[in-house]
Amino acid sequence: MKKIALIAHDGKKAEMVSFILQNKEYLEGYTLYATGTTGQHIENAGFKVQRLLSGPLGGDAQIATMVAEKTIDMVIFFRDPLDKHPHEPDVQMLMRLCDVHNIPLATNPASAELFLK
Numbered sequence: 001m002k003k004i005a006l007i008a009h010d011g012k013k014a015e016m017v018s019f020i021l022q023n024k025e026y027l028e029g030y031t032l033y034a035t036g037t038t039g040q041h042i043e044n045a046g047f048k049v050q051r052l053l054s055g056p057l058g059g060d061a062q063i064a065t066m067v068a069e070k071t072i073d074m075v076i077f078f079r080d081p082l083d084k085h086p087h088e089p090d091v092q093m094l095m096r097l098c099d100v101h102n103i104p105l106a107t108n109p110a111s112a113e114l115f116l117k
Helices: 010-022 036-044 059-068 088-100 109-116
Strands: 002-008 030-034 074-078
Touching: 002 010, 002 036, 002 059, 010 036, 010 074, 010 109, 030 036, 059 088, 074 088, 074 109
Parallel strands: 002 030, 002 074
Antiparallel strands: none
């Protein structure tokens, strides 16, 4: 079964839930992983998700490890480019590892939808 990691900055969590709901049929065949609070929002929307630590507490690094070990097939990370994030080095590391290990990384709903379909 394919595995997708889901991450959303605070300003993008509602957008992530909306995306998940709109693409439910495409996501049913996937195991979903998410950082802490994003995962909680996804669970509240009725989806089963493996929750990791919150992003600032190491969740981004946990997903980066999955990317490096090639145990994840795709990362969907709805970033808020207009806000500062204290864990930005972790975000950059995750994005770099996706490039290094050739793991698809979608950073907005349009690219995520293209990857799913």
